[in-house]
Amino acid sequence: MPLNADFDPAALKSFLANRFGDAAMTLERIGGGQSNPTYFVDYGAHRMVLRKKPAGPILRGAHAVDREFRVLEALAPTNVPVPRPVLYHDGVEPLGTPFYLMKRLDGRVFHDCSLPGLVPAERRGIYFGMAEAMARLHAVRPDEVGLGDYGRPGNYFERQIGRWTRQLRESPSDRIPALEAVADWLPQHMPADDGRVSIAHGDFRLGNLLFHPGKPEVIGILDWELSTVGHPLADLGFCSMTWHSTPDEYGGILGLDHAALGIPSQREFLDHYFAHAVPTAPLQRFHLVFSLFRFAVIFVGIADRARAGSAASADAAGKWPLAGRFAVRAQEIIQGARPWSGS
DSSP states (O other): OOTTOSSOHHHHHHHHHHHHOSOOEEEEEOOSOSSSOEEEEEETTEEEEEEEOOSSOOOTTOSOHHHHHHHHHHHTTSSSOOOOEEEEEOSSTTTSSOEEEEEOOOOBOOOSTTOTTSOHHHHHHHHHHHHHHHHHHHHSOGGGGTOTTSSOOSOHHHHHHHHHHHHHHHOOSOOOHHHHHHHHHGGGSOOOOOOOOEEEOSSOSGGGEEEOSSSSOEEEEOOOTTOEEEOHHHHHHHHHGGGGSOTTTTSOOTTSOHHHHTOOOHHHHHHHHHHHSSSOOOOOHHHHHHHHHHHHHHHHHHHHHHHHTOOSSTTGGGGHHHHHHHHHHHHHHHHTSSOTTOO
8 A cells, every 4th residue: 555645444345345346456546646646546347546635725616526427427428538537525534535436448658748658650640649639528518418517608718817827826936026927918819709719628638648558549638627618728728838848848749850759739639629619719828817817826826835844745845836837938938939829
C-alpha cells in the first residue's frame, strides 16, 4: 500500500467488499496530478481508477468529482473516448471525502509535449489525434446526452472571467501585477457571444489524454474536474498554450524546432481541428489570452492548497512561479511580442 495515501486503505477494501464481494486489493497512488488525488485500484478482477476530493479545506465549487462522474456517464455511450464509470460515492465515509471509480484503460500518457522517444511521424500523428478527439467532444450536443443543465449556456467567457478573477482576488497569495493587468484586459476585449454551446473539458491538453498503445488515437480523455457547458474555443485556446510556453513551463514546446521534431505548427493543429469539427468561429487572440490567464490562476490555487497542506502533489509548492510566467506569456500575446496563431 502506498505510504502517501490520504485515507485508510482498509476502509476502501471494506467498501469494495460490500460491493463486489471479498477479494484481494492493490492500491497505487498516481503522481503528476495537482488537484484530485488519484489511485490505481485492482480489486479481484476489477481494474479501476479512483479519484477523490483532497482532504482539508477547498474553495467553493472546486474538486467536483461528482461532476466528473456525471460527464463520464453521459459521454460513455457516445463516440467520445472516455473511461467507463463504475460508481460514485458521495459520503464522507469511508475515505474522508466523496470519490468515484472508473474502469482502467491501458495506454500511453505523454506529459512532455515534445514527445521524446517518438519519431517525427508519430509525433505528428499524436498531435492530430489530440485535435480529432477534441473535435469529437465538441460535436456532442449537451442536451442530447442529458447535460443540458451541466452549466449555464451563453455568456460563457463573461462568466468564466468573473469566476477566475474572483478566485484570483480571493486568494491569500501575494498579488502578481502582470496577472492583475491581464484580468483587467480580458473583459474589455471579449468577443460577442456567438451562441455556440458544447461540453468544454476545461483542461484539454496532452497530459490529460490516454493514447492507444500502438496508434496515435486517443482512447480516453481524462480529468474532467473543470468541465461544463461552455464554448469549444475555450478548449482550443487552452490546448494551444502548448505552443506559447517553454519546456520548463509545464512542458510546452516554445523554442523547440517543431519541424525537426515532426510536431505540427499551431496553425496546422488548428486547421486539423477545424477540418474535423462542426462549424465554429475562428480562434482569436482573446481565447489564448483567456486560457493563459485561467491557467495562471489555477497555479495560484495550487500554491494556496500547498500552503494549506491539502495539495494532491508533493511538488505543488514549487508551481507558484508558473502563475507569474503564464501571466507574462499572456501579456506577450496582448502586446504582439509573438504571433498568437502559431504560424
